[in-house]
Amino acid sequence: MFPPTCLVAMLCATSGLVVQAMSDLNSLVLQAGRFAAHQTAPQTLAPELTLFRIIGGSGKGEATVMRSGTDIQQWTLEYQVDWPAGPPPPTALASSQSVSIPCSGGMFQDMQWSPFPVFDAKSIQWVWLAVSLDDAIAQLNNLGYTRGFSSLTVFRPLHPRYPDECTYVFKCPLDHLFVGISAQTGKKLWTEAFPY
Amino acid sequence: MNPIKWLVPIACVSTSLLAQTASDLNTLVSAAAHYVTEGVAGAHDPAVLALSKIVGNNNSQEYLMSKSTDVTHWTFLYSVSNPKTEDGSGEAQPKPHLSAQAECTKGVFNNFRYSDKPIKNVKSLEYTWVGVSLDNAILNLNANGYIRGFSSVTLQRPDLVNWPDDYVYVFTCPWERREVAISCQTGALTWTYGF
Numbered sequence: 001m002f003p004p005t006c007l008v009a010m011l012c013a014t015s016g017l018v019v020q021a022m023s024d025l026n027s028l029v030l031q032a033g034r035f036a037a038h039q040t041a042p043q044t045l046a047p048e049l050t051l052f053r054i055i056g057g058s059g060k061g062e063a064t065v066m067r068s069g070t071d072i073q074q075w076t077l078e079y080q081v082d083w084p085a086g087p088p089p090p091t092a093l094a095s096s097q098s099v100s101i102p103c104s105g106g107m108f109q110d111m112q113w114s115p116f117p118v119f120d121a122k123s124i125q126w127v128w129l130a131v132s133l134d135d136a137i138a139q140l141n142n143l144g145y146t147r148g149f150s151s152l153t154v155f156r157p158l159h160p161r162y163p164d165e166c167t168y169v170f171k172c173p174l175d176h177l178f179v180g181i182s183a184q185t186g187k188k189l190w191t192e193a194f195p196y
Numbered sequence: 197m198n199p200i201k202w203l204v205p206i207a208c209v210s211t212s213l214l215a216q217t218a219s220d221l222n223t224l225v226s227a228a229a230h231y232v233t234e235g236v237a238g239a240h241d242p243a244v245l246a247l248s249k250i251v252g253n254n255n256s257q258e259y260l261m262s263k264s265t266d267v268t269h270w271t272f273l274y275s276v277s278n279p280k281t282e283d284g285s286g287e288a289q290p291k292p293h294l295s296a297q298a299e300c301t302k303g304v305f306n307n308f309r310y311s312d313k314p315i316k317n318v319k320s321l322e323y324t325w326v327g328v329s330l331d332n333a334i335l336n337l338n339a340n341g342y343i344r345g346f347s348s349v350t351l352q353r354p355d356l357v358n359w360p361d362d363y364v365y366v367f368t369c370p371w372e373r374r375e376v377a378i379s380c381q382t383g384a385l386t387w388t389y390g391f
Contacts, residue, residue, distance in 0.1 A: 022327045027222035034226070035323040070327060070382045106363045106381045107353075108323040 022069035025054065025129050025154070032077045032101050035108040045086075049079040049099065050125045052118040054154040056133075059104060065148030065173065069133040072152060075103040080118050122156040127166045129154070131186040136168040139186045140179060147174040154183060163189050221326050221351070224300070225250070228272045231305040232298050245274035245296055246322040248315045250351040252330075255301060260345025260370065264330040267349060270300040275315050319353040324363055326351070328383040333365045336383045337376060344371040351380065362386050 029051065040046040058064040059074035066072060078100045096113040103109070131139075133152075140149070149170040156166050157180075166183040171194070180189040225247065232245055254261050255269035278292040293310040300306075328336075330349070337346070346367040353363050364377040364386050377386040 022332075023220045023222055023325070023329050027220050027226075028325050030226060031222055031323070031325045034229070038323065073381060075325075103325055106324050106327055108325070 022133060025133055028075060028103065029054070029077070032103065032108065036079065036099075036101060036111065039111050045084050047084070047093075047096075048082040050082065050123050051077060051079050052098075052121045052123060052155065053078040054124075056152040056154075057150075062150050062173075065150055066152075067137070067148045069137060072133075073105055077101045077103070078118055080123070081113075120158050122158055122164065124154070124156055124166055127156075127183075129166065129183045131168075131181075131183050133168070135186055136181045136183070137170075139181055139188070140170055140172075143179070143188055145170070145172050145175055145177070145179055147172065149173075165189060221250075221330055224270065225272075225321075225326075228270075228298060228300065228305065232272070232274065232296070232308060235305070236298070236308040237296065242278065243293055243296070243310075244277045246277070246320045247272060248275045248295075248318050248320060248352075249273040250321070251348060252350070253348040260347055261349075262345045263334060267330070268302050272298045272300070273315050274298075275320070276310065317355050319355045319361070321351065321353060321363070324353075326363070327381040328365075328379065330365070332383055333378045333380070334367075336378050336385065337367050337369075340376070340385045342367065342369045342372055342374070342376050344369065346370075346376075360386060 032051075036049050040049070053076075055076045055078065056072035057074045057076075058066050058071055078098060081096050081099050083094065093113050095115050097117040098114045100112045100114070101108060102112065137149075150173045151171045153169045153171075154166065155169065156164060162180070167180045167189055168183055170179045170181070172179055176193055176195075178192045178194060180191070181187070182189050229247070237243065237245060249272075251271040251273070252267040253269050254266055261267055274296045276293045276296050293312065294314040295311045296309065297311065298305060298308045334346075347370050348368045350366045350368075351363070352366060353361060355361075362377075363380040365380060367376045367378070368391075369376055373391055375389045375391060377388070378384070379386045
């Protein structure tokens with residue numbers, strides 16, 4: 001006979017594993033795209049936006065260490081701005097080369113325009129993340145980086161030193177390492193130390 | 197005791213839990229937006245719709261719900277702004293719409309209609325993202341002791357004094373006579389309210 005206590009314990013363990021799973025980051029990108037289209041629609045010449053980075057933080061500063069997907073409460077999606085050909089738009093935004101969209105506590109906020117271009121990354125405008133954030137974090141832990149991360153960036157590195165893959169990059173302050181995990185296979189791609 | 201005998205039911209329970217996971221609610225919201233703006237409303241009406249509330253139930257079935265796929269009937273409530281009448285440049289309308297709603301029954305969107313009643317005490321959900329899936333929110337509901345099922349679930353951002361401005365799942369738990377709010381971003385229990 002199957003002991004009910006064991007069943008309960010197993011259910012609790014199962015719940016513990018999945019209770020913190022978060023929604024698909026692909027849908028975050030889609031929702032951000034809808035928001036961006038809404039924000040740029042009133043402009044006479046709407047720019048073309050290309051997603052380059054997704055950055056996640058706790059919203060409580062770099063000192064806060066996170067351990068699960070739902071610890072990330074502040075998302076920022078960084079886009080390259082391409083203005084349509086022809087005369088420059090007659091607005092102060094005309095010199096903008098990038099724009100970021102914050103999403104805090106699940107709510108998208110006004111776009112932040114910047115005159116600086118995005119750098120060191122390739123477009124992730126048309127990608128799909130096969131490995132969920134929670135699975136990537138589980139893999140990070142499996143690799144021994146169990147002391148948490150202070151930020152997460154999803155991007156495709158431009159530098160030839162790194163493989164050209166859409167990558168979850170975890171900043172692990174207690175290990176003094178950036179850890180790159182493939183968003184397609186979940187495998188570790190690289191690590192890189194950062195200064196003390 | 198043979199450990200294999202333990203593993204079989206464990207596998208069955210795990211499989212049944214995972215097999216019934218609902219799709220991401222963000223995609224449901226996107227599909228609803230597609231339906232109301234391009235399918236029924238946008239083609240012939242200048243009104244602008246902003247999502248205000250999402251209500252899920254099991255279409256008046258008598259049993260309580262305990263998992264996401266029990267929720268077979270969704271209602272999307274939108275606040276309506278009528279730009280042409282508000283700025284005075286368009287034709288006056290006898291009575292501008294204040295809200296609208298659409299339904300999704302067993303995955304099929306239908307029954308779009310306008311209403312003259314405003315939607316009160318909530319903030320807009322139009323540009324938001326649900327971080328915690330419905331299944332995980334239900335697991336957290338259970339983990340907090342509310343295990344006897346819920347009769348409806350509402351996604352909303354309360355706009356009331358003394359209520360936290362959090363995007364929450366609000367489960368109506370008739371046995372406990374409480375509404376229980378679980379954060380859409382952290383999965384944590386945010387508040388409960390007796391009824």
